[in-house]
Amino acid sequence: MKFTHFNDEGRAHMVNVSDKQDTQRVAVAVGFIEMQAETLRMILEERAQKGDVLAVAQVAGIMAAKETSFLIPMCHNIPLTGVDIKFQIYNEKCTIKVESTVTTTNKTGVEMEALAAVSAACLTIYDMCKAVDRGMVIKQIHLKEKAGGKSGEFKREEILPWEK
Amino acid sequence: MKFTHFNDEGRAHMVNVSDKQDTQRVAVAVGFIEMQAETLRMILEERAQKGDVLAVAQVAGIMAAKETSFLIPMCHNIPLTGVDIKFQIYNEKCTIKVESTVTTTNKTGVEMEALAAVSAACLTIYDMCKAVDRGMVIKQIHLKEKAGGKSGEFKREEILPWEK
Amino acid sequence: MKFTHFNDEGRAHMVNVSDKQDTQRVAVAVGFIEMQAETLRMILEERAQKGDVLAVAQVAGIMAAKETSFLIPMCHNIPLTGVDIKFQIYNEKCTIKVESTVTTTNKTGVEMEALAAVSAACLTIYDMCKAVDRGMVIKQIHLKEKAGGKSGEFKREEILPWEK
Amino acid sequence: MKFTHFNDEGRAHMVNVSDKQDTQRVAVAVGFIEMQAETLRMILEERAQKGDVLAVAQVAGIMAAKETSFLIPMCHNIPLTGVDIKFQIYNEKCTIKVESTVTTTNKTGVEMEALAAVSAACLTIYDMCKAVDRGMVIKQIHLKEKAGGKSGEFKREEILPWEK
Amino acid sequence: MKFTHFNDEGRAHMVNVSDKQDTQRVAVAVGFIEMQAETLRMILEERAQKGDVLAVAQVAGIMAAKETSFLIPMCHNIPLTGVDIKFQIYNEKCTIKVESTVTTTNKTGVEMEALAAVSAACLTIYDMCKAVDRGMVIKQIHLKEKAGGKSGEFKREEILPWEK
Amino acid sequence: MKFTHFNDEGRAHMVNVSDKQDTQRVAVAVGFIEMQAETLRMILEERAQKGDVLAVAQVAGIMAAKETSFLIPMCHNIPLTGVDIKFQIYNEKCTIKVESTVTTTNKTGVEMEALAAVSAACLTIYDMCKAVDRGMVIKQIHLKEKAGGKSGEFKREEILPWEK
Numbered sequence: 001m002k003f004t005h006f007n008d009e010g011r012a013h014m015v016n017v018s019d020k021q022d023t024q025r026v027a028v029a030v031g032f033i034e035m036q037a038e039t040l041r042m043i044l045e046e047r048a049q050k051g052d053v054l055a056v057a058q059v060a061g062i063m064a065a066k067e068t069s070f071l072i073p074m075c076h077n078i079p080l081t082g083v084d085i086k087f088q089i090y091n092e093k094c095t096i097k098v099e100s101t102v103t104t105t106n107k108t109g110v111e112m113e114a115l116a117a118v119s120a121a122c123l124t125i126y127d128m129c130k131a132v133d134r135g136m137v138i139k140q141i142h143l144k145e146k147a148g149g150k151s152g153e154f155k156r157e158e159i160l161p162w163e164k
Numbered sequence: 165m166k167f168t169h170f171n172d173e174g175r176a177h178m179v180n181v182s183d184k185q186d187t188q189r190v191a192v193a194v195g196f197i198e199m200q201a202e203t204l205r206m207i208l209e210e211r212a213q214k215g216d217v218l219a220v221a222q223v224a225g226i227m228a229a230k231e232t233s234f235l236i237p238m239c240h241n242i243p244l245t246g247v248d249i250k251f252q253i254y255n256e257k258c259t260i261k262v263e264s265t266v267t268t269t270n271k272t273g274v275e276m277e278a279l280a281a282v283s284a285a286c287l288t289i290y291d292m293c294k295a296v297d298r299g300m301v302i303k304q305i306h307l308k309e310k311a312g313g314k315s316g317e318f319k320r321e322e323i324l325p326w327e328k
Numbered sequence: 329m330k331f332t333h334f335n336d337e338g339r340a341h342m343v344n345v346s347d348k349q350d351t352q353r354v355a356v357a358v359g360f361i362e363m364q365a366e367t368l369r370m371i372l373e374e375r376a377q378k379g380d381v382l383a384v385a386q387v388a389g390i391m392a393a394k395e396t397s398f399l400i401p402m403c404h405n406i407p408l409t410g411v412d413i414k415f416q417i418y419n420e421k422c423t424i425k426v427e428s429t430v431t432t433t434n435k436t437g438v439e440m441e442a443l444a445a446v447s448a449a450c451l452t453i454y455d456m457c458k459a460v461d462r463g464m465v466i467k468q469i470h471l472k473e474k475a476g477g478k479s480g481e482f483k484r485e486e487i488l489p490w491e492k
Numbered sequence: 493m494k495f496t497h498f499n500d501e502g503r504a505h506m507v508n509v510s511d512k513q514d515t516q517r518v519a520v521a522v523g524f525i526e527m528q529a530e531t532l533r534m535i536l537e538e539r540a541q542k543g544d545v546l547a548v549a550q551v552a553g554i555m556a557a558k559e560t561s562f563l564i565p566m567c568h569n570i571p572l573t574g575v576d577i578k579f580q581i582y583n584e585k586c587t588i589k590v591e592s593t594v595t596t597t598n599k600t601g602v603e604m605e606a607l608a609a610v611s612a613a614c615l616t617i618y619d620m621c622k623a624v625d626r627g628m629v630i631k632q633i634h635l636k637e638k639a640g641g642k643s644g645e646f647k648r649e650e651i652l653p654w655e656k
Numbered sequence: 657m658k659f660t661h662f663n664d665e666g667r668a669h670m671v672n673v674s675d676k677q678d679t680q681r682v683a684v685a686v687g688f689i690e691m692q693a694e695t696l697r698m699i700l701e702e703r704a705q706k707g708d709v710l711a712v713a714q715v716a717g718i719m720a721a722k723e724t725s726f727l728i729p730m731c732h733n734i735p736l737t738g739v740d741i742k743f744q745i746y747n748e749k750c751t752i753k754v755e756s757t758v759t760t761t762n763k764t765g766v767e768m769e770a771l772a773a774v775s776a777a778c779l780t781i782y783d784m785c786k787a788v789d790r791g792m793v794i795k796q797i798h799l800k801e802k803a804g805g806k807s808g809e810f811k812r813e814e815i816l817p818w819e820k
Numbered sequence: 821m822k823f824t825h826f827n828d829e830g831r832a833h834m835v836n837v838s839d840k841q842d843t844q845r846v847a848v849a850v851g852f853i854e855m856q857a858e859t860l861r862m863i864l865e866e867r868a869q870k871g872d873v874l875a876v877a878q879v880a881g882i883m884a885a886k887e888t889s890f891l892i893p894m895c896h897n898i899p900l901t902g903v904d905i906k907f908q909i910y911n912e913k914c915t916i917k918v919e920s921t922v923t924t925t926n927k928t929g930v931e932m933e934a935l936a937a938v939s940a941a942c943l944t945i946y947d948m949c950k951a952v953d954r955g956m957v958i959k960q961i962h963l964k965e966k967a968g969g970k971s972g973e974f975k976r977e978e979i980l981p982w983e984k
Contacts, residue, residue: 016737331620776891
């Protein structure tokens with residue numbers, strides 16, 4: 001077992017995937033942001049109006065998926081065929097869950113795109129709300145599922161921050 | 165108390181900071197990535213050679229700080245005067261801590277730049293190691309300290325993932 | 329009267345503004361997108377739900393303002409201090425007006441940033457609705473107002489597409 | 493008939509095109525910029541020298557086509573196989589027409605790339621000439637033609653600004 | 657024999673490669689940076705520690721390969737399947753050689769990506785060392801090898817700066 | 821004498837320039853590209869028509885100056901106040917010289933911006949002409965002059981490739 005991101009001189013490289021197959025691939029990632037009860041209440045209220053923190057976070061997440069290869073040095077630049085972002089509110093935990101689903105039909109997996117989308121969406125929620133709550137914490141960003149490609153399927157139980 | 169990122173029509177905007185002072189500002193953010201013991205051992209061993217996962221992660225973090233305003237929709241684009249990233253290894257917890265310090269002398273704080281730097285560094289560690297460990301989890305990304313500007317100082321005890 | 333964007337060899341350059349003053353500057357631009365009555369009805373209906381075409385267009389406009397100097401070759405890269413985008417619906421004309429206001433305290437005006445924001449917002453409306461209406465037309469993008477800096481104030485009556 | 497850019501929660505997403513065919517696609521867009529007679533005369537004169545406003549505008553348009561997916565939030569990032577931009581001068585109308593042709597062999601159409609190229613070229617003409625004419629107006633940006641893909645062909649008579 | 661990068665109006669365009677084959681392509685480029693003996697000694701010493709000028713240069717080179725189409729106006733934006741960068745030290749010549757290898761399976765060659773990677777790596781070495789040596793010179797950046805595609809193979813003897 | 825781009829842990833960082841003065845700074849860089857006689861003749865002939873290789877190269881150089889901090893990892897992102905690029909033809913040497921002048925009034929020098937502009941312009945010339953001449957070589961990219969800031973003035977005789 002070895003890191004694939006290093007060449008034979010021991011330096012980082014972008015792994016050569018020329019011989020991999022174009023195939024349907026999907027990755028699902030999740031992450032959480034915990035805040036004060038009042039902050040969450042304000043987000044949910046704004047949402048009833050035009051001002052919607054989550055709408056901005058979602059656009060940020062989708063755009064970040066497309067910019068992943070400019071953020072993560074050894075990540076391949078590939079055309080994505082779809083990006084979707086969903087939110088779930090855990091009222092009693094003062095927490096919002098962000099879940100992204102990214103697809104491609106290219107030669108490498110899109111785990112990094114899915115994780116980057118979740119990260120950017122969480123950071124945007126932080127940015128939009130930081131004037132009222134600088135203490136928000138982003139938690140448990142992880143890959144939940146992945147399919148397609150030679151390394152096969154990966155699936156895990158979602159990790160909830162309050163259970164760990 | 166209200167969100168500043170919304171205009172009087174209730175739509176998101178980039179807050180007008182024209183009347184704010186140019187002043188020395190700093191933000192410190194931290195985040196963690198937990199992995200299998202074997203993965204951490206491999207990272208530390210590679211580090212003794214030329215191949216250094218953390219060196220790549222650190223470059224990614226510094227570049228992400230400069231790209232923050234392209235990732236976070238309502239974030240101001242400002243010249244940064246410094247970005248530094250440090251790592252701490254918690255061997256027994258199979259965890260690496262990433263800490264970023266970002267400075268500017270411009271009109272707005274750099275909390276988002278510090279948080280984005282930490283996020284990108286954690287994501288890059290994930291990317292470099294995912295061939296051996298897809299189950300890594302990014303944890304407790306938060307602002308630790310902030311100084312300068314009208315909203316004044318913010319400082320909190322670092323949140324360690326295993327204490328929460 | 330001559331173009332300032334050319335050097336003494338007759339080639340384009342980025343004008344040297346080193347000796348200009350840092351001062352408060354603002355630019356306001358407008359543009360319009362005309363569509364079928366049904367398309368506008370769908371946009372307004374979606375807006376009552378979570379799916380809001382205009383929310384996405386507005387984020388696109390704000391981000392485009394920050395990316396203007398990467399789009400417009402001779403445009404200076406400067407920190408913006410604020411970006412705001414508003415929409416007005418002209419029901420009987422099946423038209424949406426986009427108006428952007430951009431501010432800076434730097435050495436050059438922000439006309440291009442305001443115009444780029446309007447353009448990107450109009451293009452995004454087109455993108456979101458093109459599956460139902462490929463015939464939408466973007467109209468009368470122009471500078472409405474500008475203040476600050478040596479070239480002084482500029483102000484004009486808004487040009488409505490149906491009056492011209 | 494419904495917007496495709498929204499998921500079943502009613503939030504915007506990047507439409508999943510994984511099952512679409514790789515096929516030859518083309519889009520042609522046009523737009524216009526109207527100016528004072530003197531401004532147009534200066535552009536045409538400069539063109540005889542090395543300083544050529546339209547050469548810069550054209551480069552801007554081609555680069556914008558490649559950056560479209562970073563400007564338009566729900567737009568797919570795909571490899572383009574060709575971008576061409578042409579200009580037509582309407583002397584008596586003090587107007588320049590910009591026409592772009594974009595091609596791909598990927599899974600989605602390139603209407604947005606063609607429209608973005610036209611927009612960026614028009615904005616660049618504005619930028620290069622604004623020192624002498626701040627009142628220029630960008631007009632009638634629209635899709636003229638599109639072929640390839642499931643939604644089939646689209647073709648319309650070009651809309652001239654002075655006929656509407 | 658004519659330039660392919662111009663359309664029939666004599667203006668630059670992005671060449672239409674729609675009819676080219678997806679095929680395995682590779683390009684290898686090299687470049688050199690010459691410095692004072694003391695600067696090279698410092699680089700090699702730092703390398704024994706964590707601070708590694710070449711590690712940063714290499715990340716810069718790999719990222720630049722992915723950004724090539726945003727730097728070089730008429731260059732196609734294509735997914736790369738691999739990027740590798742190697743260094744060779746010529747102690748007695750006070751020179752570091754940078755060699756990049758870039759691969760794709762798309763419709764156009766990756767010469768520009770390989771050359772851009774070498775350029776960015778050399779520039780980064782300059783940046784990291786300029787505080788001690790502003791007189792460094794970047795030399796003989798050239799294509800060494802190219803294979804795949806209709807234009808066939810290209811191969812040349814490496815040009816060493818001190819032999820020319 | 822030590823590298824400033826490393827922190828006290830020996831890792832690369834973006835140097836903190838918070839305490840430096842805003843002051844007028846300028847940097848001038850040069851570089852050369854050598855080609856076959858026939859290639860140079862074609863470039864000069866095209867220039868008499870609308871198709872002008874150097875016009876595209878110049879736009880590329882100016883845009884690269886603005887993108888420098890995204891290419892060079894430890895380089896500060898600062899507003900530039902001016903970028904100019906000039907060409908000189910050495911007919912008998914089959915060589916084009918590119919010279920860039922970059923200015924800022926910010927806290928750090930713009931050597932990297934000047935060098936990046938020259939590099940991108942040379943690469944663009946290569947790209948535009950590679951269909952007829954893959955053997956072009958980019959030579960002697962170096963800083964020629966720098967003024968402003970604490971490190972003071974730097975000035976050197978231009979290095980001509982055929983004299984070294």
